[in-house]
Amino acid sequence: MNRPAAVVTLEGVTKRFARGATTALEGIDLEIETGEFVSLIGPSGCGKSTLLRVIGDLVEPTAGTVVVNGKTAHQARLDRDYGIVFQDAVLYDWRSVARNIALPLEMLGWDRQRRAQRVKEMVELVELTGFENHRPWQLSGGMQQRVSIARALSFDPALLLMDEPFGALDEMTRERLNMELLQIWQAAGSTVVFVTHSIAEAVFLSTRVVVMSARPGRIASVVPIDLPQPRTALTREEPRFFELVTQVREALHLGSDLVAR
Amino acid sequence: MATAAAELGGRRGLGRLELSERASSLVLFPVVLAVLWGLWEGYRALWIWTGWTWPFAVDSITMPHVHRILEALFEPSRPNGPLLVDVLFHAALFTAKEAIVGFALGASVGFALGVVLAHSGLLQRGLLPYVVASQTVPILAIAPMVIVWLGSLHVAAWFSVAVIAAYLTFFPVTINTLRGMQAADRRAVELMRSYAASRWTILWKLRVPSSLPYLFSAFRVSATASVVGAIIGELPASIQDGLGGSIINFNQYYSLEPQNLWATNIVAALVGIVFFLAVVAAEKAIVRRAPENVA
Numbered sequence: 001m002n003r004p005a006a007v008v009t010l011e012g013v014t015k016r017f018a019r020g021a022t023t024a025l026e027g028i029d030l031e032i033e034t035g036e037f038v039s040l041i042g043p044s045g046c047g048k049s050t051l052l053r054v055i056g057d058l059v060e061p062t063a064g065t066v067v068v069n070g071k072t073a074h075q076a077r078l079d080r081d082y083g084i085v086f087q088d089a090v091l092y093d094w095r096s097v098a099r100n101i102a103l104p105l106e107m108l109g110w111d112r113q114r115r116a117q118r119v120k121e122m123v124e125l126v127e128l129t130g131f132e133n134h135r136p137w138q139l140s141g142g143m144q145q146r147v148s149i150a151r152a153l154s155f156d157p158a159l160l161l162m163d164e165p166f167g168a169l170d171e172m173t174r175e176r177l178n179m180e181l182l183q184i185w186q187a188a189g190s191t192v193v194f195v196t197h198s199i200a201e202a203v204f205l206s207t208r209v210v211v212m213s214a215r216p217g218r219i220a221s222v223v224p225i226d227l228p229q230p231r232t233a234l235t236r237e238e239p240r241f242f243e244l245v246t247q248v249r250e251a252l253h254l255g256s257d258l259v260a261r
Numbered sequence: 262m263a264t265a266a267a268e269l270g271g272r273r274g275l276g277r278l279e280l281s282e283r284a285s286s287l288v289l290f291p292v293v294l295a296v297l298w299g300l301w302e303g304y305r306a307l308w309i310w311t312g313w314t315w316p317f318a319v320d321s322i323t324m325p326h327v328h329r330i331l332e333a334l335f336e337p338s339r340p341n342g343p344l345l346v347d348v349l350f351h352a353a354l355f356t357a358k359e360a361i362v363g364f365a366l367g368a369s370v371g372f373a374l375g376v377v378l379a380h381s382g383l384l385q386r387g388l389l390p391y392v393v394a395s396q397t398v399p400i401l402a403i404a405p406m407v408i409v410w411l412g413s414l415h416v417a418a419w420f421s422v423a424v425i426a427a428y429l430t431f432f433p434v435t436i437n438t439l440r441g442m443q444a445a446d447r448r449a450v451e452l453m454r455s456y457a458a459s460r461w462t463i464l465w466k467l468r469v470p471s472s473l474p475y476l477f478s479a480f481r482v483s484a485t486a487s488v489v490g491a492i493i494g495e496l497p498a499s500i501q502d503g504l505g506g507s508i509i510n511f512n513q514y515y516s517l518e519p520q521n522l523w524a525t526n527i528v529a530a531l532v533g534i535v536f537f538l539a540v541v542a543a544e545k546a547i548v549r550r551a552p553e554n555v556a
Contacts, residue, residue, distance in 0.1 A: 053451075056455055058451050058454055058455065077454070077455065077457055078457045079457075080455075080456060080457060082455065083455075084451070084452065084455045086448045086451075086452070088448060090446060090448045090449050090452055092449070092467070092470065092471075094470045094471075094473070094548070103456075103466070104456050106466075107456045107457075107458055107462065
């Protein structure tokens with residue numbers, strides 16, 4: 001049985017928003033195993049962000065079961081089993097970079113010395129040494145997002161939920177942060193669920209790409225990404241990379257055709 | 262890192278701009294003062310020279326010379342008495358004490374009320390109309406009742422005045438606290454929930470800090486309102502030691518010594534300005550925010 005290895009198990013997850021009676025998600029079944037990097041991709045309005053929030057117990061599903069780390073999503077949230085990164089860095093202006101990273105550690109009741117030690121490690125991990133005492137608004141968008149990633153990883157969560165974290169960044173910064181994220185993922189051995197609308201980004205980062213279709217949000221297909229690890233800058237130039245990009249693109253179009261019909 | 266350095270360079274540039282702005286406001290202050298002085302004296306001279314009587318006849322009673330007002334500050338307030346400036350300084354301190362206590366009281370109550378209303382839609386719908394209505398009742402109607410009620414408890418009279426000042430202070434604080442509480446970024450709230458933060462933790466670690474700019478713009482309004490409240494509150498309380506007492510006193514002798522009332526008004530205005538600047542200074546020290554977000 002691979003059940004103990006599953007970090008996230010979704011069974012028949014459906015979400016209807018009461019107002020407007022729109023169905024954001026319908027009958028989602030998905031299992032994500034430890035150490036996987038799973039991307040959710042789909043047209044806007046396909047419920048990929050909602051699905052991420054269902055996993056994080058920030059949105060309650062109308063039907064279906066969500067198991068995270070072998071417990072209910074609610075219990076997993078209470079146990080701080082996951083870290084989350086949004087499209088905007090969502091840093092607190094009134095806190096320095098170091099104190100932004102330390103925010104979850106304060107909630108966990110870590111003492112000052114332990115917090116300082118961990119913040120130092122995290123600052124090194126995301127290569128922001130020397131910027132600890134800067135205010136968020138003194139940093140570029142890419143640096144802000146690195147702080148946000150450091151904050152999400154600071155308490156060693158088993159699961160990292162990322163909602164289009166690099167969507168607002170320029171292409172250059174985005175590719176660099178993609179590489180850094182992969183290095184962090186491999187070093188930490190954590191599991192990542194990554195929402196994106198970039199096909200190339202999804203293929204480059206993931207071990208599996210979950211393609212969704214819109215209205216109602218359904219899983220159209222799942223594309224395993226068999227590109228060798230570790231991925232490098234050259235990965236993007238391999239023929240297999242382009243094949244997989246094409247495969248995901250076709251799955252996306254097929255998904256939207258299904259809806260159109 | 263190169264981009265970061267460039268951005269930091271940009272910030273330093275901004276710092277220089279701030280410095281030159283500060284220098285120009287230092288120059289601006291005496292210039293504006295001089296212009297106001299000139300306008301007063303010019304208006305006075307023109308109306309006396311032409312003999313215009315609209316909207317009122319100008320003479321040394323209705324509009325004393327500015328230098329007469331300033332001179333009066335350094336003359337005895339009554340024969341063989343202390344200098345007027347001494348009298349007004351002590352009156353100002355007394356009124357400031359009432360205003361500070363009133364401000365602290367009003368700001369605390371206003372903030373607490375704002376927090377409570379922000380956390381309950383029911384209370385907000387039920388209570389907010391009355392909070393608004395409370396401000397439509399003239400302070401002159403409230404003040405005597407406060408004096409009577411608190412007086413029967415044998416509370417010091419100046420404290421009753423502080424309560425009256427608080428009555429004027431709390432309202433802007435409540436309204437802006439309410440707005441500030443709701444101003445917290447939706448994602449930031451989600452982030453706190455992802456840490457399983459309690460309402461209390463979200464309040465102190467997120468909502469209060471993100472409402473600070475709103476709070477401080479309320480404090481700016483309230484600081485001056487608390488001085489006005491203290492001066493007005495002194496009238497029904499029959500307090501002689503404050504600026505309100507001085508105003509009543511010098512008002513009675515206006516036709517003999519108009520400059521004394523004008524001097525009192527200037528001192529009262531100065532107290533208000535000092536309060537305002539104290540709030541601005543506190544805001545500068547406490548609110549660390551992106552420059553474009555500072556209210």
